[in-house]
Amino acid sequence: MKLTGKSVLITGGAGFIGSHLVDRVLQENPSNLVVVDNFYLGREENLEDAVKANPGLKVFRLDAADLAAMRDLVEAEKVDVVFNLAVIPLPTSLKYPAWTVTTNVNIALTFCELARWGAIGTLIHSSSSEAYGSAQYVPMDEGHPLHPRTPYAASKSAGDQLVQSYWRTFSMDVSIVRPFNNFGPRQNPGTFAGIIPIVVQRVLHKQPIEIHGDGEQTRDYIFVRDTANAFVHVYEEAATRGKVLNIATGQEITMNQLVARLLEVMGVPDYPVIHSQQRPGDVRRHCGDIRLAHELIGFEPPVISEADLRETVDYYLKRFS
Incomplete structure (x- = not known):
């Protein structure tokens, strides 16, 4: 299962992790690459190099929670694969909890519905380590209880449950990537800075x-390009379907x-x-347990390096x- 020749949609693709995933997916020579971002946190400059190198890259300022708009888009672009990274971030949930939760849950629901209808082939959904809450034991494996401590974390947990429920009920081609704390270039430097x-x-x-x-x-920090690489490998490995995979360093x-x-x-x-x-x-x-990611996709990220x-x-x- 390769992305070569596929039509790919990345939501949140002008954001921190999303823009690095755009760079990584382009290395696979997809037939079509589409970015959706509402630019709440995403920035056009994050995609400048990608657009210059690939003039065919399409960027749409749209709300990924809008089911009708997303259906029109995936049908028009004949999308095969969706990497769903669109999100309203944790700090926003402390000020606007209802909007954060509603939007994040509806984003997950939108792409579950599109997958159920057969409008897309594969959904790779991005979760968050915040869904776990504080560690009850370390390292935290994918079976660790979900005890979200913020409305944001609760919305990500709910989204994961939705995706898994659709997989169980409708046998869709879906996987869930659960990144821990990312660092690297392009992280938002403004109000919600890392x-x-x-x-x-x-x-x-x-x-x-x-x-x-x-x-x-404590946090488990991973370099953003290692996370982007993991997203691609999760898509490529059919054994990840229906599963949640921690993407961390284990340190x-x-x-x-x-x-x-x-x-x-x-x-x-x-x-x-x-x-x-x-x-x-x-x-x-x-602190994430990454044994499952190692087993299924050979994931072996380095710890934080000076470089x-x-x-x-x-x-x-x-x-x-």
């Missing part, structure tokens, strides 16, 4: 680094440790760091300078 762009901006502006809580909360790092490494990379190891109140719904510990951190920091230094 920790790395925040650290770079604060150092450039000579502001102290703020860590919410005591900083001993956890505290926020204090990550910030210290970033400051080392930036050459300011003694830069001031302050601790503030813990954020609502913040999980305490995350990947340097590339990421340099990207934001250039962007913010």
Whole structure:
């Protein structure tokens, strides 16, 4: 099962992970590649290189939760494969929980319906490690209980349950990818920025680094291009159908440790760091079990490397300078 010669749709394709997936899918020489993004977080500049190298790339500003619009699009473009990465992010759910949940659930439902109707051939749906909540044991395998701590996490958990229920009921060709925390170039640097762009901006502006809580909360960080590669391999392997696969490194790092490494990379190891109140719904510990992904798709991602951190920091230094 290869993407060569297929018509492929990537929702959320102008976003952080989505734009890297666009780059990766283009390497497979699909017959047609379509991007859908509402540009709530996605940015046109994330696709600039892809568009220059592939003038046939089609980008549509549409709502992936709009079933009628998506049906018209997949039928017009004769879409074979959908990588569904469209999402309203976690921080938005703390301010607009109803909109976040409704939209995220409807995105999953839209593509479940399209698959049920036979309007698309294969659905690769993106979940989130946030669906697990804080670790009850580590490493967290795919059987770990789902105890979402935020409306966002609940919406991702609900979407996963929808996808699996459609697979069981209608025998559709679907797989679920559950990424843990991603880092790399193109992560949103604005209101909902991740920790790395925040650290770079604060150092450039000579502001102290703020860590919410005591900083001993852990995350399992994976480089974004490794995640994009995993999405493609999940599509290629029929044994993943109907399953959820963690995409992580199996290694956890505290926020204090990550910030210290970033400051080392930036050459300011003694830069001031302050601790503030813990954020609502913040999980305490995350560390993914990736044995299933290793078994099914040969997944063996490297842990956070200095080269990947340097590339990421340099990207934001250039962007913010």
